[in-house]
Amino acid sequence: MNAPDLDVLVKVQRRPVPPAFLDALAQRFGDRCSRAQAVREQHGRDESPFDVPPPDAVVFCESTRDVADAVKLAAQHAVPIIPFGVGSSLEGHLLAVQGGITLDLQRMNQVLRINAEDLTATVQPGVTRKQLNEAVKHLGLFFPIDPGADASLGGMAATRASGTNAVRYGTMRENVLALEVVTAAGEVIRTGTRAKKSSAGYDLTRLFVGSEGTLGVITEVSLKLYPLPEAISAAICHFPSVAAAVDTTIAVIQMGVPIARVELLDANAVRAVNKHDKLALRETPMLLMEFHGSDAGVAEQATTVQGIASEHGGEAFQWASTPEERTRLWTARHRAYFAGMAANPGCRTVTTDACVPISRLAEAIAESVREADESGLSYYIVGHVGDGNYHVAYLVDPKNGAQFDTAERLNLRLVQRALRLEGTCTGEHGVGLHKQGFLVDETGEGGVEMMRTVKRALDPLNILNPGKIFSL
Amino acid sequence: MNAPDLDVLVKVQRRPVPPAFLDALAQRFGDRCSRAQAVREQHGRDESPFDVPPPDAVVFCESTRDVADAVKLAAQHAVPIIPFGVGSSLEGHLLAVQGGITLDLQRMNQVLRINAEDLTATVQPGVTRKQLNEAVKHLGLFFPIDPGADASLGGMAATRASGTNAVRYGTMRENVLALEVVTAAGEVIRTGTRAKKSSAGYDLTRLFVGSEGTLGVITEVSLKLYPLPEAISAAICHFPSVAAAVDTTIAVIQMGVPIARVELLDANAVRAVNKHDKLALRETPMLLMEFHGSDAGVAEQATTVQGIASEHGGEAFQWASTPEERTRLWTARHRAYFAGMAANPGCRTVTTDACVPISRLAEAIAESVREADESGLSYYIVGHVGDGNYHVAYLVDPKNGAQFDTAERLNLRLVQRALRLEGTCTGEHGVGLHKQGFLVDETGEGGVEMMRTVKRALDPLNILNPGKIFSL
Numbered sequence: 015m016n017a018p019d020l021d022v023l024v025k026v027q028r029r030p031v032p033p034a035f036l037d038a039l040a041q042r043f044g045d046r047c048s049r050a051q052a053v054r055e056q057h058g059r060d061e062s063p064f065d066v067p068p069p070d071a072v073v074f075c076e077s078t079r080d081v082a083d084a085v086k087l088a089a090q091h092a093v094p095i096i097p098f099g100v101g102s103s104l105e106g107h108l109l110a111v112q113g114g115i116t117l118d119l120q121r122m123n124q125v126l127r128i129n130a131e132d133l134t135a136t137v138q139p140g141v142t143r144k145q146l147n148e149a150v151k152h153l154g155l156f157f158p159i160d161p162g163a164d165a166s167l168g169g170m171a172a173t174r175a176s177g178t179n180a181v182r183y184g185t186m187r188e189n190v191l192a193l194e195v196v197t198a199a200g201e202v203i204r205t206g207t208r209a210k211k212s213s214a215g216y217d218l219t220r221l222f223v224g225s226e227g228t229l230g231v232i233t234e235v236s237l238k239l240y241p242l243p244e245a246i247s248a249a250i251c252h253f254p255s256v257a258a259a260v261d262t263t264i265a266v267i268q269m270g271v272p273i274a275r276v277e278l279l280d281a282n283a284v285r286a287v288n289k290h291d292k293l294a295l296r297e298t299p300m301l302l303m304e305f306h307g308s309d310a311g312v313a314e315q316a317t318t319v320q321g322i323a324s325e326h327g328g329e330a331f332q333w334a335s336t337p338e339e340r341t342r343l344w345t346a347r348h349r350a351y352f353a354g355m356a357a358n359p360g361c362r363t364v365t366t367d368a369c370v371p372i373s374r375l376a377e378a379i380a381e382s383v384r385e386a387d388e389s390g391l392s393y394y395i396v397g398h399v400g401d402g403n404y405h406v407a408y409l410v411d412p413k414n415g416a417q418f419d420t421a422e423r424l425n426l427r428l429v430q431r432a433l434r435l436e437g438t439c440t441g442e443h444g445v446g447l448h449k450q451g452f453l454v455d456e457t458g459e460g461g462v463e464m465m466r467t468v469k470r471a472l473d474p475l476n477i478l479n480p481g482k483i484f485s486l
Numbered sequence: 487m488n489a490p491d492l493d494v495l496v497k498v499q500r501r502p503v504p505p506a507f508l509d510a511l512a513q514r515f516g517d518r519c520s521r522a523q524a525v526r527e528q529h530g531r532d533e534s535p536f537d538v539p540p541p542d543a544v545v546f547c548e549s550t551r552d553v554a555d556a557v558k559l560a561a562q563h564a565v566p567i568i569p570f571g572v573g574s575s576l577e578g579h580l581l582a583v584q585g586g587i588t589l590d591l592q593r594m595n596q597v598l599r600i601n602a603e604d605l606t607a608t609v610q611p612g613v614t615r616k617q618l619n620e621a622v623k624h625l626g627l628f629f630p631i632d633p634g635a636d637a638s639l640g641g642m643a644a645t646r647a648s649g650t651n652a653v654r655y656g657t658m659r660e661n662v663l664a665l666e667v668v669t670a671a672g673e674v675i676r677t678g679t680r681a682k683k684s685s686a687g688y689d690l691t692r693l694f695v696g697s698e699g700t701l702g703v704i705t706e707v708s709l710k711l712y713p714l715p716e717a718i719s720a721a722i723c724h725f726p727s728v729a730a731a732v733d734t735t736i737a738v739i740q741m742g743v744p745i746a747r748v749e750l751l752d753a754n755a756v757r758a759v760n761k762h763d764k765l766a767l768r769e770t771p772m773l774l775m776e777f778h779g780s781d782a783g784v785a786e787q788a789t790t791v792q793g794i795a796s797e798h799g800g801e802a803f804q805w806a807s808t809p810e811e812r813t814r815l816w817t818a819r820h821r822a823y824f825a826g827m828a829a830n831p832g833c834r835t836v837t838t839d840a841c842v843p844i845s846r847l848a849e850a851i852a853e854s855v856r857e858a859d860e861s862g863l864s865y866y867i868v869g870h871v872g873d874g875n876y877h878v879a880y881l882v883d884p885k886n887g888a889q890f891d892t893a894e895r896l897n898l899r900l901v902q903r904a905l906r907l908e909g910t911c912t913g914e915h916g917v918g919l920h921k922q923g924f925l926v927d928e929t930g931e932g933g934v935e936m937m938r939t940v941k942r943a944l945d946p947l948n949i950l951n952p953g954k955i956f957s958l
C-alpha cells in the first residue's frame with residue numbers, strides 16, 4: 015500500500031515553454047491569452063490543499079476551434095495543456111505540476127441544444143449544472159447529477175462526478191450520451207450519437223468520462239435529462255449514532271426503495287451547517303433524504319423508509335415538502351464543505367472519498383469514526399451513503415505539517431480498509447495528484463500499466479494534463 | 487456512406503498457424519484441444535449469414551489460467567484467438583476470418599459469488615443469463631439484461647448486449663461492475679471493484695464492454711442484480727398500424743413512465759410467432775409490455791399506458807398477470823427470430839439494428855416499412871422501441887445472391903436514415919464483420935482511428951479476434 019507522499023506528488027517538474035510558442039499563442043489569441051500573474055495564480059489552484067506554481071499562461075477559449083488551435087500549437091512545442099472549468103476539483107487535477115498553459119473553458123458556456131422530446135441536451139463544457147437546470151426547468155425537465163459545487167459539465171464529465179442524486183439517477187458515467195473531444199493532435203472527434211444505447215465499437219465516451227483531461231479536451235457534452243417528478247418530498251431524520259443512520263440506509267437500499275437522495279451528516283457536520291447557515295438542526299447524526307415520483311409513489315416510499323428508520327432508532331422525522339424548505343436544507347448540505355472550513359478559519363480540507371459495497375458500509379464508517387476521534391483532528395463526515403460513498407473531511411492547519419501527516423495517515427488507513435472491503439479509493443472525486451498510489455493499490459500494476467499504455471498511444475507527447483492519474 | 491461489401495468482409499486472410507504452436511497447444515491442453523473437423527465447424531459459425539472456413543483448432547478452457555496460457559502461446563506465435571460463448575452472435579464476431587484458434591469458454595460456467603446484500607454477482611464468462619437467474623431466484627433477485635438468446639454473460643459483455651428490459655434497467659454498459667480480463671500478453675487484470683461507482687482512473691470496464699474480444703478475453707464478470715419486483719404485470723395491446731404503436735411508445739417514454747419492457751411486433755412477426763408457438767394473437771401490429779413495481783405502482787403505470795394507447799387507437803388491451811401467461815408471451819417474443827426462419831424454410835436472416843432518439847423513431851420505422859414492402863422480400867419487424875431500437879429482419883434464400891444484395895441495400899438505406907436522425911447503426915448487436923463501413927460513417931475516420939490506436943497499443947500483434955470492428 016502506497017501512502018500519498020505529498021512531497022513527491024507535488025514535485026514540480028516544469029517543462030520548457032519556448033518563447034516561440036508563447037509568441038504564437040499571443041498572435042493567435044491576442045488578449046485572450048494572458049500571462050498576468052493574477053490570472054495565472056487564479057488558474058493555478060483548485061480546492062485541493064496543494065500549492066504549486068501557476069501555469070505559464072492562460073488561454074480563454076471561446077470555441078472548439080480555439081481549443082483545437084491551442085492544442086495544435088502546444089503539440090508543436092510539446093507544451094502541457096490543462097483544461098479548466100470552474101476550479102472546483104478537490105484532488106489537484108488543475109495544478110500545473112509540469113508547467114504549460116491552462117485552457118479556461120468558462121466562456122464556452124452555451125446550451126447548444128435541448129431536445130425535450132428525447133430528454134437530451136448538448137452543452138459546451140463551461141456550462142454549469144445549475145445553468146443547465148435553469149435552461150430546462152421551463153420544459154419540466156432537470157439534470158440530476160449534483161456534486162455539490164456548481165461545477166462545469168465538462169469538468170464533471172472529466173472527473174466522472176456524481177453526488178447526491180446518483181443513488182437513483184447514476185453518475186456522469188451513466189448520464190453522458192456523447193462527447194466532442196479535441197485530441198492530442200488537435201483533431202476534433204465525436205464519441206457517440208444521441209441514441210440512448212449503442213454497440214458501435216469501443217465506448218470512447220466512457221473512455222473520456224473520468225480521464226481527467228489526460229486523453230483529450232472535452233468541447234461538447236450531450237447529456238440525459240429527466241422529467242421533473244410529479245411529486246418531490248424531502249425529509250430529515252435524526253439518529254442516536256452514525257451506525258444507526260448507516261444501518262437504516264443499508265436496509266432502504268436492500269429493500270429496493272427507489273430513493274432519490276440519502277445523505278448522511280454526522281454531528282460535526284450538522285454543527286457546522288447550523289452555524290454557517292443559521293439553522294437549528296438537532297446536532298446528532300442525521301439523514302437528509304429526498305423522494306421522487308408520483309404522489310402515491312412518494313408517499314409509499316416515505317412510509318417504507320420511515321418504518322425502517324424507526325426500527326433503527328431514528329426519530330424526529332421531519333418533512334420539507336415546499337420547494338423553499340427543500341432548497342434551504344439542500345443548500346445547507348452543499349455548503350458543508352465551506353461550513354467546515356468557516357468553522358476552522360485558515361484551515362484547508364483533506365477529503366477522503368471511499369466507496370464500498372453497501373453491505374460493508376457500516377464497518378467502513380464505524381472504523382473511520384473511531385480513528386478520526388482518536389486522532390484529535392477536527393473532522394466531519396458527509397456521505398452519499400445510498401451508494402456506499404462517504405467523505406471524512408479532516409480540517410488541517412496548512413502551516414502544521416504534523417496535522418497534514420496525520421490526515422494523510424488516516425486517509426491511507428481508510429483507503430486500505432475500503433479496498434479490503436472490495437471498494438474503491440475514490441467514488442467521485444477522481445485520482446488527480448493525490449490518489450495515484452491508491453490507484454495502483456486498487457487496480458494493480460497491470461491495470462494501471464494498461465491505462466498508461468492507452469495514454470501513451472493517444473497522447474504520445476504527454477501534453478494533456480501530464481502528471482495526473484499516474485506517472486509515466 | 488459505405489455499404490457492406492460481403493465479398494470484402496468475408497475475404498479470408500488466414501495467417502500461418504505454425505505446427506510448433508499446435509504441438510505446444512496439444513501438449514498443454516491434451517484432449518481439451520481439438521482439431522476435429524466437426525468441432526472446428528461447430529465453432530466456425532454463428533447466427534450471421536456468413537460462411538467462413540472454421541478455426542484451426544478449438545481449446546476448451548476451464549479456468550483463467552487456461553485462457554492465460556492459451557493466449558501466451560498464441561502471442562509467442564502471433565496466432566489469432568477468438569473467444570466463444572454460446573455462438574449467438576448475429577454479426578460474424580466469432581468467425582475465423584484470419585484463422586487461428588477458438589477458445590471455447592462454455593466450461594467456465596460457475597457462478598462464483600452472489601452478494602445478495604449488495605445486489606451483485608460474480609460469474610465466469612460461460613454462465614448464461616438464464617443460469618444466473620436460476621441461481622439468484624431463491625434470493626428474490628434477478629438479472630434483467632435479456633437479449634432474447636440465452637447468451638453467455640461473457641459474450642453479452644463483449645458485445646454490450648441489451649434487449650427487452652433495457653428501457654428500464656439499462657444495458658450491459660450500465661450493469662457490468664467489473665471484469666477480470668486476460669490481456670494480449672496473457673496477463674490477468676481486474677478492471678474495477680464491487681463498489682457501485684468509482685472515479686479511479688480510466689474506465690477499463692467500459693473499454694472492454696463492447697470490445698468484441700479484440701482487446702482481451704473476459705474471464706470473470708461482476709454484475710448488478712435487482713430485487714424481484716413486488717408486482718409484475720404484462721399486457722398486450724393491438725394497434726391499427728405500426729405507426730400507432732410507435733407513437734404510443736414515444737408518448738409513454740416522454741411521460742417518464744418507468745415501464746420495464748415495451749416491445750413492438752409488426753403483423754408479420756405476430757403471424758410468425760402465432761404459427762411457431764401455436765398462439766392466437768390478432769395479426770396486427772402490437773406492443774408487448776411489462777410493468778414492474780409495487781402493486782400500486784404497477785396499477786398506476788398500467789392505467790397511464792392504457793390511456794395513452796387508447797388515444798392512439800390501441801385496443802384489445804389484455805393482461806397477463808400469472809407467471810405462466812407472461813412466460814408464454816415472452817417466450818414467443820424471444821422465438822420471433824427462429825419463428826421467422828421456420829416460416830421460410832432454408833432461409834437466413836439479415837438483421838438490422840438501428841437505434842435512434844425516441845422522437846425520431848416514428849419516422850425511422852415508417853420509412854423502413856415502406857422500403858421493405860416495396861422490396862418484395864419477406865421481412866418482419868421487432869423492436870425494443872422504448873429505447874428507440876428496432877430490427878427489420880429480412881429473410882433471404884442463401885443461394886439467391888440478388889436477395890442478399892436487396893437486403894443489404896435496404897440495410898444501407900436504413901442505417902443512412904438512422905445516422906441522419908442522430909442515431910446509431912447498432913443498438914445492441916455490435917459491429918463484428920458486418921457493420922465496419924457503417925461504423926466509419928457513424929463515428930468518422932477520426933473516431934475509428936482512435937479505436938485502432940487503442941487496439942494497436944493493447945494488442946500489438948493483432949492476435950485478439952482480428953478483423954472485427956475495423957480493419958487495421
